[in-house]
Amino acid sequence: MTRIALLADLHFGAHDPALVSALEEDIALMAPDVVAVAGDLTYRARPEEFTAAARFLGGLGLPVVAVPGNHDIPSLSLFDRFLDPFRDWRLAMGPEMEPAWSNAEVGLLGLNTVRRAALRKDWSAGRVSPPQLQRLAVRAAALPGRLLFVVAHHPFLHPPGNETRGKLGRAPLALAAFARLGITAVLTGHLHRPTVIANPGAPLLVITGTAVSWRRPPGAQNAWSLIETAERGVIVSHRAHGPAGFAPLV
Numbered sequence: 001m002t003r004i005a006l007l008a009d010l011h012f013g014a015h016d017p018a019l020v021s022a023l024e025e026d027i028a029l030m031a032p033d034v035v036a037v038a039g040d041l042t043y044r045a046r047p048e049e050f051t052a053a054a055r056f057l058g059g060l061g062l063p064v065v066a067v068p069g070n071h072d073i074p075s076l077s078l079f080d081r082f083l084d085p086f087r088d089w090r091l092a093m094g095p096e097m098e099p100a101w102s103n104a105e106v107g108l109l110g111l112n113t114v115r116r117a118a119l120r121k122d123w124s125a126g127r128v129s130p131p132q133l134q135r136l137a138v139r140a141a142a143l144p145g146r147l148l149f150v151v152a153h154h155p156f157l158h159p160p161g162n163e164t165r166g167k168l169g170r171a172p173l174a175l176a177a178f179a180r181l182g183i184t185a186v187l188t189g190h191l192h193r194p195t196v197i198a199n200p201g202a203p204l205l206v207i208t209g210t211a212v213s214w215r216r217p218p219g220a221q222n223a224w225s226l227i228e229t230a231e232r233g234v235i236v237s238h239r240a241h242g243p244a245g246f247a248p249l250v
């Protein structure tokens with residue numbers, strides 16, 4: 001059995017230190033094999049926010065598969081945004097923005113959906129390119145016999161109640177590619193509210209919440225998600241923060 005901790009939208013710079021400690025404790029308790037981080041590590045893509053995020057993730061002592069989110073490229077300095085949007089990410093997290101991890105049972109494949117600009121008003125909604133999907137097919141083929149998980153920031157479908165959010169560019173193309181490649185589940189964030197979308201014949205779409213940021217939508221708890229492999233597929237449980245710390249979301 002493999003256990004994957006799915007974190008997203010940590011938003012260091014807009015985080016609660018008490019929640020960071022509670023999250024560290026809960027991750028140690030649940031003992032995952034690997035940590036998937038589905039973007040938005042920072043609030044304003046400031047170097048000190050990246051440093052705090054990298055320190056936290058490094059302190060977990062686990063393999064980390066982290067991809068950027070729309071908050072991880074500069075929004076205030078257009079000069080930095082266009083010239084080298086991932087510079088501070090690379091300095092803190094290393095050069096790879098589509099990392100991978102595998103064991104004998106599962107493979108995690110990072111996919112960077114963040115774009116510095118778009119031919120539409122909402123830059124934050126991101127996009128996938130056909131070459132990225134072609135590379136994903138090659139990367140998936142290099143991991144035969146594994147349950148495959150894609151880790152990306154933006155959801156490929158939005159759950160009910162999020163109809164007004166900007167949609168990820170080329171999401172239908174990506175979903176068709178994921179189905180063709182036999183991807184088991186797609187692990188994302190961005191909405192700050194945990195949910196799972198299951199459709200027959202399609203990969204499970206797992207969207208997790210924000211575990212440590214106060215940037216919660218109304219009525220949402222701080223949350224992260226645990227994905228465990230089982231005899232037939234995977235089991236997803238969201239762990240939400242309450243008075244006694246993190247516990248299964250009911």
Ligand SMILES: [Fe+2]
Binds near residue numbers: 071
């Ligand atoms: Fe976010």
Ligand SMILES: [Fe+2]
Binds near residue numbers: 069070
């Ligand atoms: Fe986001």
